[in-house]
Amino acid sequence: MRRTSTITVAGLAAAALTLSACGRDAAETPAGETGEAVATGAATGTITVWAMGAEGEKLPELAKEFESANPGAKVQVTAIPWDAAHDKFTTAITANKTPDVAMVGTTWMGEFAELGALDPTPGQIDKSVFFEGAQKTTEVDGTSYGIPWYVETRLVYYRTDLAEKAGITSPPTDWEGLKSMAKAMQEKADATWGIGLQAGGVGSWQSVMPFAWSAGADLTKDDGKAYNFDSPEVLKATQYYQSFFTEGISDKAAPATPTTEPDFVSGKVPMFISGPWMMSAVEKAGGEGFKDKYDVMQIPADQQSSSFVGGSNLVVFKNTKNRDSSWKFVQWLADPKVQVKWYGLSTDLPSVKSAWQDPALTADTKLAVFGKQLETAQAPPSFPTWEQVVTSFDTEMEKVTKTGADPAAALKTVQSQADSIGTGG
């Protein structure tokens, strides 16, 4: 390895260290492991970083500020396509060719941690500054690996002008209200379908689970040691989700890649559930002034209002040659000011709660709803087998929505598959 050796300059320490929001006391994790403390001082040497897609393209610009605060450090970012990024990581882990720092999808954490590839988060990083649901995505078996970098959550999008036409002036807050709103859209506002819901298939759990969590579901049982899909709460949510299809409010034959934006703009499907990236997408499709024709609302509550929290985490790999500086870079990216700056560059939503106080984010009322939902949004359990298990959930959901299969039987199938696959822990 011809990498610049790490020299920790202890003397210059505090002066150059511009990290502000780092609490000294480590948040207490029950059984987990806390990473070794990181030496204080400026970061030095080369830090190699892998980041996917647009994040990879834009991160170098932000990293320049880190370099000027830490003159001895150089951040080398490689942008990786989302396609097959997972394969690239697993191959790199097998061959010990990982970078120092990487952006990692929240649902990959369990798998990579299980492979022993990730370095536990050191105590200097205060875990309580992040949204709770997002922080949970970094935890595997009680140990936190890395930090949530940015977050996203799912909300209900609806056309305000058409809702008015349908006689709805304030957004519904419960399940019954959501359904009658979608019905009214069809009856009074000429909508073909009341609300666009994914009719099973890959990733449909992300649309069903917000309802399950809102009904109070816990996807694990036995002290978080096993999957729990056939609980009464998940069943309730699945039955509710199915009723949209059986009552003709949602399209059973919706294509796998739905034409959400144009249908939303034309009013054919004036409601759907999706993440923050859809705001710019529908505004682009709708043209000027469309901004004022739609709004977002939280997932209506049953026991509570909850949703799915996604986004990406930042991890440091165990075989890094520049551990201290890598963690310093990660810690720097979690600084509220840096998070706000990153939002400006990438429109990625901050994972640090206090960053949401910044005028850049409070100015947008739609964003504020996302911020509110993030406080209660939840993530799936970080078992390494999650991706595998959830595939069977997606398949069963397709039967439930398209052919009207019995939700209870479908969930039982998912549960028995989940039991036979196991948590992998």
Added chain:
Amino acid sequence: MNTSTRSKWWLYAILTIAVLAVAAPFVWMLLGSLKTTAELRQTPPTWWPEDPTLDNYAELFSKANFGAYFMNSTIVAVVVTAGNLLFCSMLGYALAMLEFPGKRALFALVMGTLLIPGVVTFVPLFVLVANVGLVDTLPGLILPFLVAPFGVFLMRQYIKGLPPDLLDAGRVDGAGELRIFARIILPLCGPALATLGILTFLASWNNFLWPLVVAQTEDTYTLPVALALFSKGQNATNYGLLLAGATVVVMPILLVFLAFQRRFIEGIATTGIK
């Protein structure tokens, strides 16, 4: 040809339908690359761009290093193709015309490797390349593919069909094996070489997963990797950019094919039939 005009007419009709079926996606890709994202996602879809724009291409070429990715792809594809043409025909010649101990076993070995799917050897191959220190280098993208079992098989079958008398004549005139190979065999292998060349070039040019995994920095990215990087996000795909990129990626292949078209068809028609 002395078929009647009527059956010829039918032939043309069927061929036209087939050509349309094959060409339609390409035409759609080409036209789609001139549309805005909003138009691409419109229902019902449009065939002809309502408002043709070159924005997608402008965006594509404004991406840093696009020229470098093109260069990487070209170097890798050309060297891999040249290597396959040389080594596969050498091995094919030996297996077809020369007698030496272990020939049958060697041929069985080559055929055996044909049966192993690439995904099985993917990770071991990467570990090997990593241990040799070729990760993130162009040789790391080239070396593992310099000779392929399918190419060896193709060349052996073709060379086996050449008249052995030619070799004897060469030997009588005092030519060594190398000279026979270079002066007699290779010039006769034109169609097979063209086939092998275009197939190898295609495979190398379109290869995605291996370059993605081997490249550790953007300096060694090839076109398909860069294209996936730019056009596909975590939750959304920029279809306009994707189609423009695909058009740019496909063009060199079309040119290579047009250049070798006649020999290519000849090669497919003759290989392995004799």
